[in-house]
Amino acid sequence: MPSIVQELSGHRDLGGLRRVVECPAKATVLREGPAQDSGPGAAWLAYLCPVHAVGLDGWPGAANHPDPGAMPCGTVLDYRSSEQQLQSHADLWLTPLTGVDPAAYGGAWADVLDQADRVLLARVEEAAAAGEDSPLQNMLAVMDVARRAAARGDLGVTAASLGYCETLAQRL
Numbered sequence: 001m002p003s004i005v006q007e008l009s010g011h012r013d014l015g016g017l018r019r020v021v022e023c024p025a026k027a028t029v030l031r032e033g034p035a036q037d038s039g040p041g042a043a044w045l046a047y048l049c050p051v052h053a054v055g056l057d058g059w060p061g062a063a064n065h066p067d068p069g070a071m072p073c074g075t076v077l078d079y080r081s082s083e084q085q086l087q088s089h090a091d092l093w094l095t096p097l098t099g100v101d102p103a104a105y106g107g108a109w110a111d112v113l114d115q116a117d118r119v120l121l122a123r124v125e126e127a128a129a130a131g132e133d134s135p136l137q138n139m140l141a142v143m144d145v146a147r148r149a150a151a152r153g154d155l156g157v158t159a160a161s162l163g164y165c166e167t168l169a170q171r172l
Ligand SMILES: [Zn+2]
Pocket: 023, 024, 025, 048, 049, 050, 051, 052, 073, 074
C-alpha cells in the first residue's frame, strides 16, 4: 500500500474492500472519506476516475487527492467496523432494494438478512413463475453466505459477502 493510504487511514487495519461502481476507467483521484467516529484516520478511501469523482452518489468525501496509480475506479478501502460497514450497505443499496430497514430489528443483523433473503427469494420465485430468469438469482447465493455468517456472529464475513452483493446490485 502506498504511504498516502496509510497516512489518510490513520494506519488502521483495513476493515473491508468494496467495489462500489463498475467502471472500466483507472482512478485519478483518491477520495478521503469523513473522519472515523473514534480515533484517527478516514472512515474510507475511494479510488475514482474523473467522471465518478464528480458523479458518485452516497460517497461524500472530506477531500480529494490526486492519484497517479492504476487502481480501478470504484475501489473502496473501508476502515470502519463490520457493524458500520453493514449499516453502510443497508443505507446505500440493501434497504432501497428490499425495503428491509435494520432500525426495525435493533441491530440483529442475522434477522435483517433473513428478512432481506426472504424478500429476494420471493422476487426470484415470482419471476420464475412468470417464466423469467431474475438477475437477483446470483445475489441469493451470496446473501445466503452473509445470512449464515451473521447467524454465527461473524460480521466480518457478513460484510465481505454484502460487498459482493453490492457489486452485483449495480447490474440490476
Ligand atoms: Zn469511473
